[in-house]
Amino acid sequence: MRIVDLSMTVEECDSAPFAPDEKYFKLKPIIKWEDKGFVSNVVEMTVHAGTHIDSPHHFFRDKPSIEQLPLEPMMGKAVVLDLTAKGIAHASISPDDLDEAERKLKQQGVEIQEGGMLLLRTDWPKGHDTTDPKWWNDSPYLTKEAAQWVVNKKPSVVGYDFAQEEKGADYQQADQILESAMRVHRTILPKVIFQIENLINLDQIGSTAQVVALPVKWKTESAPARVIALLDN
Secondary structure, three states: OEEEEOOOOOOOEOOEOOEOOOOOEEEEEEEOHHHHOOOEEEEEEOOOOOOEEEOHHHOOOOOOOHHHOOOHHHEEEEEEEEOHHHOOOOOEEOHHHHHHHHHHHHHOOOOOOOOOEEEEEOOOOOOOOOOOHHHHHOOOEEOHHHHHHHHHOOOOEEEEOOOOOOOEOOEOOHHHHHHOOOHHHHHHHHHOOEEEEOOOOHHHOOOEEEEEEEEOOOOOOEEEEEEEEEEOO
16 A cells, blocks of 8 residues: 655745735743753644645534534545546636546546545646745636536545635735635535645556545634645555
8 A cells, every 4th residue: 555645735925915914833841852852832823724624614504614624525535537638727627627627537437526625736736835925826726617517526535636616806926815705615615515725646546446535623714734645555
């Protein structure tokens, strides 16, 4: 068995690109090596740093938050939609693009199953970093119609390796995201058990893989997650 890490390494960054006044991931030492011979830190961060899981509670008050999510959907077979042709700056991903990616899967004998994991791969992480506003500003994105296409496939879990929120009249730059309509989140989150953001290394797992996506058990809308793929070869 081979294990592929689908999770980002999160390093210190003072400011969140989507909320410049907030910390992205900041360490504060409470014990230093030179003082006691060991180290201990406090962390101030957004729960949306790096690879993380969004619960439906992120946008819907009456929906489950992270600590309420069932464990079963966190482990299972994932199907990967190859959208690498759209892995370029400002690329809009439409239902036609998703149809084409699904056709390629079917040619391999792979079907998108209801109730499974569906991962969208663009390879956008190669050469980009979530602490850089360009990750958000220039990323490929789903249209609202593409988000509805995803919902219509009835997955239990959806994951992305790009900043999926649709750019449009109400959102162009990273620091505008929180004031935007966030149509993609609002379309997908009430229809899935959870979604995974900021995946990496989807090019290393092929069209299908067994995936484990475990969030920290925090009583929050979202939480950091270690996501791995288990491969036979």
